[in-house]
Amino acid sequence: MSEKGLLIVVSGPSGVGKGTLCNALVKNIDNLFISISATTRPPRTGEVNGVNYIFMNQENFEEKIEEGQFLEWAKVYNNYYGTPKEFVIEKLKEGKDVILEIDIQGAAQVKKNCPNGVFVFIAPPSLEELRKRIINRGTDNEESINLRLKSAKEEMRASFDYDYVIINDDLDKAVLKLQSVILAERCKVSRNKDKILEIIGD
Amino acid sequence: MSEKGLLIVVSGPSGVGKGTLCNALVKNIDNLFISISATTRPPRTGEVNGVNYIFMNQENFEEKIEEGQFLEWAKVYNNYYGTPKEFVIEKLKEGKDVILEIDIQGAAQVKKNCPNGVFVFIAPPSLEELRKRIINRGTDNEESINLRLKSAKEEMRASFDYDYVIINDDLDKAVLKLQSVILAERCKVSRNKDKILEIIGD
Numbered sequence: 097m098s099e100k101g102l103l104i105v106v107s108g109p110s111g112v113g114k115g116t117l118c119n120a121l122v123k124n125i126d127n128l129f130i131s132i133s134a135t136t137r138p139p140r141t142g143e144v145n146g147v148n149y150i151f152m153n154q155e156n157f158e159e160k161i162e163e164g165q166f167l168e169w170a171k172v173y174n175n176y177y178g179t180p181k182e183f184v185i186e187k188l189k190e191g192k193d194v195i196l197e198i199d200i201q202g203a204a205q206v207k208k209n210c211p212n213g214v215f216v217f218i219a220p221p222s223l224e225e226l227r228k229r230i231i232n233r234g235t236d237n238e239e240s241i242n243l244r245l246k247s248a249k250e251e252m253r254a255s256f257d258y259d260y261v262i263i264n265d266d267l268d269k270a271v272l273k274l275q276s277v278i279l280a281e282r283c284k285v286s287r288n289k290d291k292i293l294e295i296i297g298d
Numbered sequence: 299m300s301e302k303g304l305l306i307v308v309s310g311p312s313g314v315g316k317g318t319l320c321n322a323l324v325k326n327i328d329n330l331f332i333s334i335s336a337t338t339r340p341p342r343t344g345e346v347n348g349v350n351y352i353f354m355n356q357e358n359f360e361e362k363i364e365e366g367q368f369l370e371w372a373k374v375y376n377n378y379y380g381t382p383k384e385f386v387i388e389k390l391k392e393g394k395d396v397i398l399e400i401d402i403q404g405a406a407q408v409k410k411n412c413p414n415g416v417f418v419f420i421a422p423p424s425l426e427e428l429r430k431r432i433i434n435r436g437t438d439n440e441e442s443i444n445l446r447l448k449s450a451k452e453e454m455r456a457s458f459d460y461d462y463v464i465i466n467d468d469l470d471k472a473v474l475k476l477q478s479v480i481l482a483e484r485c486k487v488s489r490n491k492d493k494i495l496e497i498i499g500d
Contacts, residue, residue: 252498260485280482283462
């Protein structure tokens with residue numbers, strides 16, 4: 097893909113605050129959109145189709161896989177999750193930037209298709225702090241907390257394949273850093289060659 | 299050099315507003331310093347040694363060249379100009395960031411010694427706008443203005459060797475972009491490997 101907008105891929109361990117960060121950022125920056133994932137898992141109470149997820153049945157999802165309509169997809173505990181290509185491509189073509197909040201496996205798939213993407217890993221200040229945040233969320237039992245911390249450690253190792261790492265020790269500072277990454281990437285010479293030639297007037 | 303701070307090299311045509319931009323930025327960002335050039339040209343009225351330039355005589359300058367004490371240097375119209383290494387290295391070692399406001403030839407010299415540097419080119423929105431700014435400055439006659447515009451065009455071609463290009467159409471926006479480049483570069487994974495390993499705890 098050689099689109100005009102930026103594709104920003106954001107990953108990080110569960111509980112690190114990716115969602116809060118991305119939602120805060122979208123309010124700060126113009127022309128930035130968060131891609132909505134599709135899934136076959138049933139909606140939970142309060143979840144709205146097209147807002148939290150695009151909900152679809154298994155047959156429909158598998159059809160779209162075969163048609164190559166996902167930028168990335170995975171099957172987790174018998175449920176499919178994926179990023180529909182159409183929305184992302186459409187926004188990028190319009191020169192708008194799109195954030196994908198996806199896991200490290202999804203990010204690796206996207207990197208193959210979109211080497212021009214910007215890959216940002218959100219890290220906790222420490223694993224101890226991450227444990228606290230997961231406990232405070234109150235949705236996990238002891239076993240599940242330990243599992244999440246074990247995978248956090250493995251995910252952290254994958255951060256070396258990303259372009260940027262933002263340590264989320266303070267929400268406002270982390271938002272400013274993520275915003276800076278996007279503004280800086282928009283200024284990359286490699287993304288502005290036409291503009292420079294236009295100014296030179298050749 | 300494998301220092302802890304960022305070395306930021308800023309170039310751009312005469313009249314584009316590099317100095318204003320860098321001075322505004324230093325007020326916004328902590329731990330950021332502008333390197334002061336050394337020169338053998340005599341001080342102009344109002345110029346202060348150690349503030350505008352480090353003024354030295356030709357013999358002294360040539361001695362320092364031989365001792366390898368400049369990051370980059372050039373002779374322009376019989377006067378030497380150069381960036382003393384000591385200040386820059388000292389700040390970078392302390393983990394502080396340093397801006398060099400130098401021309402494209404100087405930047406090319408620095409790139410050889412400091413490939414980890416961040417190279418930012420400041421461009422005018424158009425050559426017509428650059429002409430207006432040079433005229434408004436009121437320091438150049440018609441011939442000198444035309445000469446400056448001719449070299450601006452050549453300098454703009456060198457921008458393709460830089461990492462970032464910031465089009466200075468609005469001072470506040472340009473300051474925000476330059477600030478973003480610095481904050482983003484500080485988040486590069488390649489500059490934070492030790493920190494990530496520390497969090498993983500291996």
